[in-house]
Amino acid sequence: MRSKVSELRHKIKRLETLIDTSMVFSGILDIDDLLDTVMQKAEEVMGAEASSVFRIDEKRRDLYFITARGEKGKEAKEIRVPMGKGIVGWVAEHGKPLLVPDVRKDRRWFRGVDEKTKWVTRSIVAVPLIAKGKVIGVAEVLNKKGGRKFDKGDLDLFAALGNQIAIAVENASLYSDLDRLFLSSIRAIVEAVDAKDPYTRGHSGRVVEYALHIGRAVTRNKDKLKEIEISAILHDVGKIGIPDKILGKPGRLTRREQKYMERHPEFSAAIVEPIELLRKLMKNILHHHERMDGSGYPDGLKGKKIPLVARIICIADAFDAMTTDRPYRKRKSARTALRELKRHCGTQFDTRLVNVFINEFSKNRLS
Amino acid sequence: MRSKVSELRHKIKRLETLIDTSMVFSGILDIDDLLDTVMQKAEEVMGAEASSVFRIDEKRRDLYFITARGEKGKEAKEIRVPMGKGIVGWVAEHGKPLLVPDVRKDRRWFRGVDEKTKWVTRSIVAVPLIAKGKVIGVAEVLNKKGGRKFDKGDLDLFAALGNQIAIAVENASLYSDLDRLFLSSIRAIVEAVDAKDPYTRGHSGRVVEYALHIGRAVTRNKDKLKEIEISAILHDVGKIGIPDKILGKPGRLTRREQKYMERHPEFSAAIVEPIELLRKLMKNILHHHERMDGSGYPDGLKGKKIPLVARIICIADAFDAMTTDRPYRKRKSARTALRELKRHCGTQFDTRLVNVFINEFSKNRLS
Numbered sequence: 001m002r003s004k005v006s007e008l009r010h011k012i013k014r015l016e017t018l019i020d021t022s023m024v025f026s027g028i029l030d031i032d033d034l035l036d037t038v039m040q041k042a043e044e045v046m047g048a049e050a051s052s053v054f055r056i057d058e059k060r061r062d063l064y065f066i067t068a069r070g071e072k073g074k075e076a077k078e079i080r081v082p083m084g085k086g087i088v089g090w091v092a093e094h095g096k097p098l099l100v101p102d103v104r105k106d107r108r109w110f111r112g113v114d115e116k117t118k119w120v121t122r123s124i125v126a127v128p129l130i131a132k133g134k135v136i137g138v139a140e141v142l143n144k145k146g147g148r149k150f151d152k153g154d155l156d157l158f159a160a161l162g163n164q165i166a167i168a169v170e171n172a173s174l175y176s177d178l179d180r181l182f183l184s185s186i187r188a189i190v191e192a193v194d195a196k197d198p199y200t201r202g203h204s205g206r207v208v209e210y211a212l213h214i215g216r217a218v219t220r221n222k223d224k225l226k227e228i229e230i231s232a233i234l235h236d237v238g239k240i241g242i243p244d245k246i247l248g249k250p251g252r253l254t255r256r257e258q259k260y261m262e263r264h265p266e267f268s269a270a271i272v273e274p275i276e277l278l279r280k281l282m283k284n285i286l287h288h289h290e291r292m293d294g295s296g297y298p299d300g301l302k303g304k305k306i307p308l309v310a311r312i313i314c315i316a317d318a319f320d321a322m323t324t325d326r327p328y329r330k331r332k333s334a335r336t337a338l339r340e341l342k343r344h345c346g347t348q349f350d351t352r353l354v355n356v357f358i359n360e361f362s363k364n365r366l367s
Numbered sequence: 368m369r370s371k372v373s374e375l376r377h378k379i380k381r382l383e384t385l386i387d388t389s390m391v392f393s394g395i396l397d398i399d400d401l402l403d404t405v406m407q408k409a410e411e412v413m414g415a416e417a418s419s420v421f422r423i424d425e426k427r428r429d430l431y432f433i434t435a436r437g438e439k440g441k442e443a444k445e446i447r448v449p450m451g452k453g454i455v456g457w458v459a460e461h462g463k464p465l466l467v468p469d470v471r472k473d474r475r476w477f478r479g480v481d482e483k484t485k486w487v488t489r490s491i492v493a494v495p496l497i498a499k500g501k502v503i504g505v506a507e508v509l510n511k512k513g514g515r516k517f518d519k520g521d522l523d524l525f526a527a528l529g530n531q532i533a534i535a536v537e538n539a540s541l542y543s544d545l546d547r548l549f550l551s552s553i554r555a556i557v558e559a560v561d562a563k564d565p566y567t568r569g570h571s572g573r574v575v576e577y578a579l580h581i582g583r584a585v586t587r588n589k590d591k592l593k594e595i596e597i598s599a600i601l602h603d604v605g606k607i608g609i610p611d612k613i614l615g616k617p618g619r620l621t622r623r624e625q626k627y628m629e630r631h632p633e634f635s636a637a638i639v640e641p642i643e644l645l646r647k648l649m650k651n652i653l654h655h656h657e658r659m660d661g662s663g664y665p666d667g668l669k670g671k672k673i674p675l676v677a678r679i680i681c682i683a684d685a686f687d688a689m690t691t692d693r694p695y696r697k698r699k700s701a702r703t704a705l706r707e708l709k710r711h712c713g714t715q716f717d718t719r720l721v722n723v724f725i726n727e728f729s730k731n732r733l734s
Contacts, residue, residue, distance in 0.1 A: 023585045171538050175545065181644045182549040190608045241462050244611045271559045277548040303538045 034168055035067040036346045037141075042161055043069065046125070046154060048141035053078065053165065056083070056092055063092055063138060066169070070142065072117035079113055086110030087126050088138045095135045095161045097127040101149040123149045127162035131170035139165045186233050194237050197247050199326055200236075208232040210316035211309075213360045214353055218308075231309050232282035232316065238267025250313040250327045262297050265289055284309035285313070288317060310351040315341060315357055318349070334361070401535050401570045402434040404652065406506075409528055410436065413492070415508035415519060419443065420496070422461055422504040423450070430459055430505065433536070437509065439484035447478055453477030454493050455505045462502045464494040464526045468516040490516045494529035498537035553600050554664070560606050564614050567603075575599040577675075577683035580727045581720055585675075598651035598676050599683065605634025617694045628666050632656055649674035653732055655684060658715045678717040682708060682724055701728070 039051045050070025052062040058231045061083045068076040088232035090108045091098050103121050105110040114121050139162055139324040144150050190204045208229055215228040239247060242264055246257045253261060259357050269286040287310035290296035292303055306314075332340070338358050345351040370571040389395060398671050406418045417437025421430040435443040451460045457475045458465050470488050481488055493507035498667040506529055511517050557571045565606045575596055582595040609631055613624045620628060636653040654677035657663035659670055673681075699707070705725050712718040 054637070171542075175538075175542055177644060178542065178545050178549065179643065182545065182552065185641045185645065186552055186556070188638050188642050189553070189604060190605070191602070192634075196607065232564065237556060240556070240563065240607065267559075269557050275548065275551045278543060278552065332645050 001065075002345065009259070015079065015242050025261075035165075035291070036069065038165055038168055040071050042141060042158070042165070045161065046141045046150075046158060046166070047145045047148075049143040049145055049154070050119075051139070051141045053137060053139045053167070054088055054092070056135065057282060063088060064292050069096070070119070072119040073116040079263060081110075081115060086112070086141060087124050090139075091128050091138045092124045095128045095130065097125070097155055097162070099150060099152065099155040100124040100126075101151065114115060122147075122324045125150045125154050125158045127155075127159050128160060129166035129169055131166050137169060138168065141283065145186065183229070183233070186230075188239055190233055196239070198257070198266075199324065203320055203324070204233055204236055206320045209321055211312050213364065214312045214315065214357050215309075217356045217360050218312075218353070224309075226311060227281060227284070228309050229279065231281045231288075232313050233279075234272060235268060235282070235285050235288050235313050235317065236264060237271050238264045241267040252328055262289070266298055266360070281309075283307045284313065286310075290311040290314070292350060293347045296348075306350075311353055315353055317320055317355070375566070400540055402532075403436065405532055405535055406434050406436050409506070409508060409525070409532070409666070412528065413508045413517075413525055414512045414515075415492075416510040416512060417486075418506070418508045419455075420504060420506045420536070421448065421455055422536070423502065430455060433504070437486070439486040443480060443486070444484060448477075448480075451649075453479070454491050457509060458493045458495050458507075459502060459507045462495045462497065464492070464522055464529070466517055466522040467491040467493075467521065468518065489514075490519050492517045492525045494522075494526050496529060496533035496536055498533050500687075503533065504536060550596070551598070553664065557604055559599055560604060563606070563611065568685055570691070571600055571603055573679065573687045574602065574683045577686055578679050580731065581667060581679045581682065581724050582676075583722045584727050585679075585720070595653070595676050595679060596650045597645065599680050600646070601635060601639060601645075602652050602655050602680050602684065603631060603635060604638050605631045605636070607638070610635040619695055633665055648676075650674045651680065653677075655680040657681070659717060660714045662667040663715075673717075678720055682716050682720055686724070709715070 012356055035053055037052060042048070043051050049089045050073065052065055052073075052289055053065070053067040054067070055066045056063055057080075060080075063081045063083070065077045065079070068074070081089050083089055087098060087100055087103070087106070087108055087110070089110070096331050100106045100109065101123055105125060109264075114215075122143050124140055124142055126138055128135045139158075141150070141158060144154070157270075185206065186207075191202070194200045194203045211228050211232040212225065215216065215225050240328040242261060246253065246261055249257070265286050269282045272282050272285060284307050285300065287301055287306050288295075290299065290301040290310060292306070292311075294302035296306075319337050319341060322332045322340060323334055325331045338355075338361060341349055341354045341357065345354050371629075402420055406420060409415070409654045412416050417440065418434070419432055419440075420434040420437070422433045423430055424447075427447075430450070432444045432446070437442070448456050450456055454465060454467055454473070454475055454477070455472070456477075467473045467476070468490055469493060480486075489505055491509055494500045494507055496504040496506055503716050506523075506525075508517070508525060511521070524710045554572065556567070560710050561567045561570045561572075578595050578599040579592065582592050586592065589644050609628060613620060613628055616624070631653055636649045639649050639652060653665065654663075654668055654673050657666065657668045657672070657673045657677060658681075659678075661667045661669035663673075686708060687703050689699045689707060690701055692698045705728060707714055708724065712721050
């Protein structure tokens with residue numbers, strides 16, 4: 001009787017841990033961070049040496065790793081598993097949890113992954129990840145610690161945890177789909193604006209790329225990087241408001257036309273203004289033509305008064321302008337353009353950010 | 368000893384139910400549907416007569432209902448609770464769960480809500496909803512069924528369920544924020560395109576409104592309504608590609624200019640084409656100037672061959688065009704415009720949809 005109570009107590013403890021686990025989900029919608037945290041918790045609860053999460057690729061009819069934790073996780077991530085193959089393939093195909101106390105005694109066991117990764121699998125619990133009644137992936141834990149084998153209790157527990165993992169994967173996917181939709185939609189429209197002037201076709205996309213290279217070198221904060229990306233995409237959207245005859249003029253602009261053209265940062269900012277969630281980006285867009293010495297437009301801001309993201313976009317924008325043809329001049333080489341950036345450090349551009357850009361450029365051989 | 372085991376068994380059962388509950392979260396990101404389902408489950412598990420979820424309004428320093436289930440739920444939803452006031456306000460302020468077995472014996476109890484709703488509260492369990500370490504709201508269950516009082520066990524269980532509710536609320540909020548960002552961003556850019564021609568300022572926004580009125584009368588499918596909304600927003604985005612001198616021409620267009628203008632649905636569709644998640648909307652946009660008798664453009668599609676959403680946008684678009692001024696004519700009254708729609712039923716417009724629109728129009732007194 002005593003052992004019965006203690007066994008039940010133990011089960012409760014584990015179920016309570018399980019519920020606590022779900023707390024970590026809160027607010028993390030980055031699928032990589034999220035799954036890593038969840039699977040770390042899962043390993044703790046299950047007493048496992050390693051764990052993986054697979055997603056099904058419907059078109060290719062196979063499974064790929066979205067998380068692989070443990071000693072050989074990195075090596076494992078390269079591998080794809082055909083539907084129906086091995087333990088994971090079986091679970092994906094049948095949509096049922098599977099306990100394999102000893103892999104050597106199970107005919108479904110597929111050695112391939114172990115051979116490639118030099119990992120030794122002894123015992124597996126694998127569960128299907130089901131969202132809206134459909135199998136979307138598989139989660140597994142490998143090798144119970146202390147040389148023991150997984151048992152029926154482990155299977156039940158991991159099946160319950162599987163629901164949580166499935167929800168996390170599905171919610172994160174929905175979110176990242178929508179995020180991709182948002183960015184790609186704005187990009188598609190902005191590209192149509194860029195394309196009005198054949199000389200600026202693809203401009204905004206390249207500015208995003210350059211700006212993100214600088215951004216990644218100065219911060220790892222994902223929100224900041226997102227801010228850079230969205231601000232860069234939208235920096236020239238106000239060109240919608242510039243008449244064709246100025247935007248597509250084959251020769252140099254008159255002084256008056258130039259003045260009008262210089263209003264495009266204001267127009268861009270005005271488009272962003274009604275979008276509540278982007279309002280904090282307005283300043284990045286409005287000030288992307290300011291200069292460090294205060295001689296830029298529209299407000300003649302100086303130095304650090306110019307928002308960081310605006311200073312980044314300014315460099316990316318100038319670099320792209322110099323390295324593409326204009327009706328009245330040929331494009332400069334990247335090397336020459338970088339030298340130009342350097343030459344205008346302190347007056348036009350932020351010196352530190354130009355150095356970062358030059359450094360990133362040589363490291364990544366951009367464009 | 369026996370009762371100990373049975374009590375533990377009971378606790379396990381409830382915890383397992385709790386975990387199962389989380390399954391329903393899967394894939395539902397509509398906050399209203401989601402919370403209603405979750406709270407229905409919570410009432411079952413807790414044996415409660417009613418339940419509510421509140422969200423904190425940081426600016427106003429009060430709480431508002433996002434879900435109110437039970438007999439008087441509808442009445443309750445109007446009420447706002449100041450921070451620190453009543454049981455719910457106390458939980459929000461202190462960030463701690465609270466068990467109130469008998470509300471008459473608790474000094475924090477605030478009669479106001481009961482008085483307004485004619486509901487009689489006896490017993491409450493309320494827990495803070497915490498996301499990323501911050502209290503974002505409060506969930507409560509009211510009156511244990513069978514005239515009993517909630518106890519400490521109920522409090523523990525609901526505290527665990529509170530984590531799930533918090534996650535659901537937070538994830539749904541993040542998702543709906545991003546969704547709003549997506550729609551409002553596209554809208555802001557499209558409005559800038561509309562504004563290039565002073566006569567079409569605000570056009571796309573009004574077409575969305577009219578199209579959704581027709582849409583809501585023919586379907587309750589949220590995905591379909593979203594499809595209508597996004598297609599309608601983007602139907603004229605291709606006007607970015609139409610030169611200013613045609614778009615803003617004060618007089619009537621020449622035949623050649625007219626032909627070019629008629630390419631705007633193709634341009635709109637071309638902008639949408641690279642956006643993978645919107646590709647299925649392309650046909651709605653491409654065909655919004657087809658006519659039922661096959662005399663429209665670009666493909667001369669006939670009748671039901673024209674996608675439903677395109678037929679809806681066509682009516683909304685024509686109605687808005689007729690009811691706004693043009694350089695060469697004054698706007699028609701809504702009544703006259705509706706008569707025009709009616710007159711061209713079967714040839715230009717889908718008869719059923721025009722009838723729906725007229726019906727909705729008289730019901731809602733649109734515009």
